[in-house]
Amino acid sequence: RSDLNVLGLEIRAPLVDRANAWADERPCKNLRFLSCNANVDLPTILGATRSPLASVTIQFPDPWFKKRHHKRRVVQPELVA
Secondary structure, eight states: OTTSOEEEEESOHHHHHHHHHHHHTSSOOSEEEEEOOHHHHHHHHHHTOSSOOSOOOOOSOOOOOSGGGGGGOSOOHHHHO
8 A cells, every 4th residue: 555654573684684675676665674673672663653553463473482482472461452
């Protein structure tokens, strides 16, 4: 949709570089990818927006099954509340 800006967040910088190169080859100019740790950087990113978000989707978060790793999960109760 050309009426919405789309921002993808990914922790792995090489994937972000490839995704931005892919987006640059497409006619849509409202798509960008940012390398960050969503668990750490999301409040800063959301604080920098100038208008309310129309939608948020989370695609393929790592499950981190072991209990000692649960703190690394992107989908936390605080995030989805």
